[in-house]
Amino acid sequence: MKPARLIIAGVAGVAGLIALLLSGRQPAPITVTVPEPAPEVKRAEVLVAKRDLPMGTALGDEELAWMPWPAELAQNAMIQRAARPNALEEFKGAITRQSFYANEPIREEKVIKGSGSGFLSAILPSGKRAIAISIDSRGATSAGGFILPNDFVDVITTRRDPEASQRAGVDVFQSSTVLTNVRVLAIGQNIQEKNGERVVVGETATLELDPAQAELVTLYQRTGSLALALRSMADANKPDESRARSPAHTVTVVRFGIAQEVPNR
Numbered sequence: 001m002k003p004a005r006l007i008i009a010g011v012a013g014v015a016g017l018i019a020l021l022l023s024g025r026q027p028a029p030i031t032v033t034v035p036e037p038a039p040e041v042k043r044a045e046v047l048v049a050k051r052d053l054p055m056g057t058a059l060g061d062e063e064l065a066w067m068p069w070p071a072e073l074a075q076n077a078m079i080q081r082a083a084r085p086n087a088l089e090e091f092k093g094a095i096t097r098q099s100f101y102a103n104e105p106i107r108e109e110k111v112i113k114g115s116g117s118g119f120l121s122a123i124l125p126s127g128k129r130a131i132a133i134s135i136d137s138r139g140a141t142s143a144g145g146f147i148l149p150n151d152f153v154d155v156i157t158t159r160r161d162p163e164a165s166q167r168a169g170v171d172v173f174q175s176s177t178v179l180t181n182v183r184v185l186a187i188g189q190n191i192q193e194k195n196g197e198r199v200v201v202g203e204t205a206t207l208e209l210d211p212a213q214a215e216l217v218t219l220y221q222r223t224g225s226l227a228l229a230l231r232s233m234a235d236a237n238k239p240d241e242s243r244a245r246s247p248a249h250t251v252t253v254v255r256f257g258i259a260q261e262v263p264n265r
Contacts (some may be wrong), residue, residue, distance in 0.1 A: 042071040045081035047088070049100040055123070057096045059111065064088055067103060078105045097123055120185065120206070129214040130185055132204040133226050142187070142205060143230040149186050152231045155179040155207070155217065159224025178220055181231065183208040 045066040053063055066081050066088075074080055079087045094111045120130055133155075135142045147153060157178050164172035186206040205228060209217060220226060 043068040044071045044074045045069065046074055047079040047081070047084075047091070047106045048103050049106060051102050053096050053100040055096055055099050059091050059094045059096065061088070061092075064091060064106065069105070077107050077109075079108065123185070124208065127210060128208050129211055130206050131209050131214045131217050132206045133217060133221055134203060135205050135226075135228065141225070141227040143228060147184055147187065147205065147228055147230050149184055151184045152181050152233075152235075153184055153207075153228040154231060155182055155220075156227045156229055157220040157224045158227065159220070177229075178216060179209070179213055181235075182213075184228075 046069040048065055048067045050063055050065040053059075057063060069078070081087070084090070091106065091111065091113070094113045096110065097112050098110045100106070100110070124130055143153075154177050156175055158173055158175045161172045161174050164174075184205055185208050186204075188204060207217070217226070
C-alpha cells in the first residue's frame with residue numbers, strides 16, 4: 001500500500017476516535033442482580049419410624065430414629081426431641097396400633113405402651129366387641145383359608161330345621177346370612193398378614209361386632225354351625241345389596257348325603 005494511503009487511513013481513525021470522545025457517549029452499564037440468600041429454615045428433631053412398620057410391631061432401636069423436621073411443620077402431636085429427649089427409651093417395647101411408613105412421625109395415639117397383652121382390646125373401636133367363632137382348620141368354613149385379618153366377611157349360619165325334618169322324614173337344613181360386612185380381627189393367634197404371605201389358618205376367627213351382633217353370633221354358634229364368606233375389597237363398607245332368595249321359599253333336604261331343594265310348605 002502506498003504511504004499516502006496509510007497516512008490518510010491513520011488520520012481518519014484518529015479523527016473518529018476524537019469524535020467519539022467529544023460526543024461523551026459511553027457504553028451502557030451492565031446491571032448484575034445478586035439474589036438474596038434464602039432465609040435459614042429452623043428445624044426440630046422429631047421421632048419417626050426408621051422403616052415401614054406394620055400394625056402390631058414392637059418398637060425398639062431398629063424401628064425408631066430422630067429426624068430433622070421443619071419447625072413450622074412440627075405439630076404438637078409430633079414427639080419432639082427438645083420437649084422429650086428420652087422418647088426413644090420411653091417408646092421401647094410399645095406396640096404399633098396402626099401401620100407406619102418409613103420416616104413417618106410417630107404419634108402417641110397410634111401406639112400402645114406397655115405389654116402387648118391388651119393389644120386386641122386397644123385396636124377395637126369404641127363400642128365394638130371381639131367375638132371368636134370356631135372354624136375348620138382346613139379352611140372349609142373360611143373361604144378355603146384365604147381369609148386374612150382386616151378382611152371383611154359375611155357370616156352364614158346353617159342349622160337343622162326340626163319341623164321340616166319331621167315332615168320330610170329326613171334331616172332338613174337351612175342356611176341364611178345373619179351378618180354382613182364384618183371385619184375380621186384375627187385368624188387363630190395371627191392379627192396381621194406377615195411379609196405379604198398368607199397367615200396359617202387357626203381354629204378360630206375373631207370378628208369385630210357391636211354388642212347386639214355379638215349376642216346373635218353367640219346364639220347361632222350354639223344352635224348351628226357358622227361359616228365365613230369373603231367379601232370383595234370393592235364391596236367393603238358398601239350398603240348391603242339385596243340377596244337373591246330361592247324360589248317358593250325352598251329349603252335344602254339332605255338325603256343319603258345328597259342335597260336337594262324342596263318347597264318349604
